[in-house]
Amino acid sequence: MKTAAYGVQDATSPVAPMQIDRREAGPHDVLIDIEYCGICHSDIHQARNEWGGGSLYPMVPGHEIVGRVSQVGTHVTKFKLGQLVGVGCMVDACRHCEDCHAGEEQYCEGTVFTYNAKDPKHGGLTFGGYAERITVDENFVVSVPENLDTKAVAPLLCAGITLYSPLRHWDVQAGQKVGIIGLGGLGHMGVKLASAMGAHVVMITTSASKAADATRLGAHEVLISKDAEAMAKHAASFDLIIDTVPVAHDLNPYIGLLKRDKTIVLVGPLDPVEVHGANLITKRRQVAGSLIGGIAETQEMLDFCGKHNIVSDVEMIEAPYINEAYTRMLNSDVKYRFVIDMTSIKA
């Protein structure tokens, strides 16, 4: 069915209105009327083909999608008409590999991303959430708790799970000391989630101006990474550090903050980082990466957020503002995530 959307025609064009086709709900699909879609940094990189030449056009970005089910396929068992649901970064995977069986579909070689991907089952390209509606296999749809502020739920589908998954995978326990590097869309979710898990949360930032906000979000301490004396006081004391900074930076001062056998997890870095082996070797420390989370884990995260009343801090915009929002995001001028009100696209 014809669907109004916002997207780009090529790597240099602005985000603008366009029409796309959405399939009717097949036997295993749900059709979702999109209410809100968050804007992720990766939307900008993919729209502008900044990830090594792989972008596919035309492109409708958006993988932080919240809406209500408006059609259900004949075999759908998990969702009902009118139910509040979410779609994140994936709309399918091979479903047969070791990763899929482990509930780690995000690591499957056959993952079908929500946009900027070829759709192997239905042909053509996948189109994301900057649109009126989307049709998705029910196995890649999650249920959204009704008690949360719906518009602020959208960023949980990418930013939220990107932080929740490593906090769980590295088994954060109450009382452990957890560092979150960088206070942006990802980092502010890390502070909220780790704090709700009972961890002692330290916001690690280059900017003293972020201290008050970090504390408001739930951080117990703020560590200014340019302050050598403060860094020395925290040496070898962290149980886990999650690094959300997307630009090239020196990882070594942060590695030195970890206890023996502990890990710093990269969830943001796109540029290479330099690692001194000696910093790892002297305490058997580890540098790891983590990519979003699996579908079951995303559901678990939403349930956790429902229980602890956690959502993203958002600034609501209408669709025509997307290009300006991109510019502001590149200047870190948003607290902390833009969310598009999709009624603005239907008008």
Next chain:
Amino acid sequence: MKTAAYGVQDATSPVAPMQIDRREAGPHDVLIDIEYCGICHSDIHQARNEWGGGSLYPMVPGHEIVGRVSQVGTHVTKFKLGQLVGVGCMVDACRHCEDCHAGEEQYCEGTVFTYNAKDPKHGGLTFGGYAERITVDENFVVSVPENLDTKAVAPLLCAGITLYSPLRHWDVQAGQKVGIIGLGGLGHMGVKLASAMGAHVVMITTSASKAADATRLGAHEVLISKDAEAMAKHAASFDLIIDTVPVAHDLNPYIGLLKRDKTIVLVGPLDPVEVHGANLITKRRQVAGSLIGGIAETQEMLDFCGKHNIVSDVEMIEAPYINEAYTRMLNSDVKYRFVIDMTSIKA
């Protein structure tokens, strides 16, 4: 007691005969008549003050020590006169911290290294194994199986445990695919040990000329890292990779060889390595470091080697040849470890 040794007076002097004092065996000490001492790359770096200005002179290097007990202190319970024993990289630690209680003395902040360290209990500096004898607290001495070729045991005390510990810590199981990068003093021990653990061992090297020797040592496959096609065939297939290369190199091609959630462990790198976050993130891979092993684990390693008849491949030398051995080591001209016959120093 006056003891003949070989050492350096400063960062530029050659390794030459010198006299040192060894203490008599105190209540908890054993005095060891040294039979053999291996030469480790770190001996060269420390003798020449190449590790950031911290070298202490005069210095007697050597931390791959095998000999026989010639005195036992009044409270010594673990060792008897005449027993074949070994001393590795440490002669003491704080014994009270979390690391020490966990049997991970090598990560203790109070570790006393076998040479090039201040001796907090006895004053002065510690002197290593390029000497007639050494006095060591029994808790930092290990028992050497009598069935092994004694002279070839010496390198197990550093090179052996440096590879054994990560193989155990990352829990290598029979049938798993383990990669060892670099065929030198460390790497050749990795091949032997991983093979004895039942792993499918792949020697990863830049040099096709090393294939035959790797196979002789127990490798099941040889992967030439410059061969892009071969590297692609092995992509995402390894359960563990241990990187023994001591010079700066690009870690990213090796990271791509790991399965999801698996680890590449640095045991050699002294120079910084560049890591692309994306290579870690896409399969939640990890880069770790590992430092020698604890005392109990060193004993476990020696017992394992005794059971599986594993020793180092060595070239025997006499003490006056040490300087030439250093030069040859820097040219990778040894298969695979020099060991000094300490009767040459007593003459």
